Amino acid sequence: MSAQIPANPSWVHVCAIDEIPLLGSRVLQCGEGDDIALFRPAAERVFALADSCPHKGGPLSQGIVSGDTVTCPLHGWNIQLDSGQACAPDVGCARKYPVQVRDGQVWLSLQPDAQAEIAVATEAAA
Numbered sequence: 001m002s003a004q005i006p007a008n009p010s011w012v013h014v015c016a017i018d019e020i021p022l023l024g025s026r027v028l029q030c031g032e033g034d035d036i037a038l039f040r041p042a043a044e045r046v047f048a049l050a051d052s053c054p055h056k057g058g059p060l061s062q063g064i065v066s067g068d069t070v071t072c073p074l075h076g077w078n079i080q081l082d083s084g085q086a087c088a089p090d091v092g093c094a095r096k097y098p099v100q101v102r103d104g105q106v107w108l109s110l111q112p113d114a115q116a117e118i119a120v121a122t123e124a125a126a
């Protein structure tokens with residue numbers, strides 16, 4: 001399953017959480033060849049990573065989700081969904097995107113670091 005979203009640094013509504021298969025993923029095509037994979041390892045948990053393995057660019061969205069990791073379909077590296085870090089002994093990191101689930105709806109920031117979370121916290125406080 002895939003969806004189109006604009007390249008925008010602010011939070012964007014992506015889909016209802018139920019549109020992401022449990023223990024599966026959904027791919028967001030960003031228009032720059034830089035797809036983002038949304039993973040749902042549990043009923044109310046969603047993580048977003050660049051859909052590119054830190055090893056050789058395999059499509060993480062086609063991997064197997066188990067616990068809080070996804071196994072890359074190409075060579076079997078395990079990637080932590082909450083950080084994008086490869087599990088030891090492998091070394092590398094997939095780009096991570098902040099995600100929020102509000103009232104069953106998934107929101108994504110296209111800023112791939114903690115700065116997005118800070119920006120949202122600042123907006124909420126204003």
Ligand code: FES
Pocket residue numbers: 053054055056057058072073074075076077
């Ligand atoms: S490309 Fe993912 S393990 Fe090699």
